[in-house]
Amino acid sequence: xMGLRYLSWLWGASCPLCGIPLVFKKELLSxxxxxxxxxxxxxxGERCRSCGRPLISEQERCMECRDRGxxxxxxxxxxxxxxxxxxxxxxxxxxxxxxxxxxFLAQQMINSLFCFDYTPLSFxxxxxxxxxxxxxxxxxxxxxxxxxxxGRYLPRIGRKEGLSLSVVSCLRRRSGRIQxxxxxxxxxxxxxxxxEVCGNIPEQLILFDDVVTTGATLEACxxxxxxxxxxxxxxxxxxxx
Numbered sequence: 001x002m003g004l005r006y007l008s009w010l011w012g013a014s015c016p017l018c019g020i021p022l023v024f025k026k027e028l029l030s031x032x033x034x035x036x037x038x039x040x041x042x043x044x045g046e047r048c049r050s051c052g053r054p055l056i057s058e059q060e061r062c063m064e065c066r067d068r069g070x071x072x073x074x075x076x077x078x079x080x081x082x083x084x085x086x087x088x089x090x091x092x093x094x095x096x097x098x099x100x101x102x103x104f105l106a107q108q109m110i111n112s113l114f115c116f117d118y119t120p121l122s123f124x125x126x127x128x129x130x131x132x133x134x135x136x137x138x139x140x141x142x143x144x145x146x147x148x149x150x151g152r153y154l155p156r157i158g159r160k161e162g163l164s165l166s167v168v169s170c171l172r173r174r175s176g177r178i179q180x181x182x183x184x185x186x187x188x189x190x191x192x193x194x195x196e197v198c199g200n201i202p203e204q205l206i207l208f209d210d211v212v213t214t215g216a217t218l219e220a221c222x223x224x225x226x227x228x229x230x231x232x233x234x235x236x237x238x239x240x241x
Contacts, residue, residue: 016031016101030104040080044116052077074234076215090238099144103153127166127206130207131171132171133172136174150210169198170201174194206233206235209238211241212239
């Protein structure tokens with residue numbers, strides 16, 4: 001075993017969270033060691049249908065979301081809190097260019113299909129996943145689209161789980177200010193009318209992104225999809241802030 005670890009160290013394959021060399025095929029594929037990968041178990045309890053965060057004593061919606069009115073999507077799921085190893089993993093993926101982690105992140109999204117109630121989506125037919133599009137110019141700045149990279153693996157992983165799955169990039173984002181510099185009200189105003197349809201819209205779909213903060217981006221995307229004919233929309237993110 002030490003010899004394998006040493007060879008893995010020579011190859012430069014190590015876990016971005018703990019630094020241990022990766023050895024096994026599953027570890028090399030996911031980009032994480034088995035111990036760190038085991039930390040990523042989503043909360044299976046009730047979640048707010050509007051923001052996706054875990055509910056403690058509330059029903060259906062958290063107290064904050066009850067004052068904000070209905071959403072254009074049917075329900076939201078957000079898998080992990082934006083803290084600790086979850087935040088570190090996403091930062092490593094997005095900002096340090098560890099593209100190999102896209103497979104693991106896509107796997108977590110697929111796993112969520114077996115953890116939560118995705119009614120009214122039908123799993124007997126093809127599942128359509130719609131990525132939140134990047135800001136204009138972001139790809140020129142970063143060199144790649146992190147959400148699209150995750151989407152590349154979704155059909156492949158879905159087939160392993162016996163699911164028929166397609167990724168449909170049917171939204172385009174117009175120009176807009178960077179969201180992370182804005183408060184809730186500014187985010188909602190910045191996103192309003194900032195998306196347009198650029199392809200055929202599935203009637204039922206999963207709208208996916210990496211992080212939800214105020215939900216303004218997902219709401220704007222869902223509203224655009226709803227106006228274009230989508231009947232059932234589930235919003236799904238990896239992390240909630």
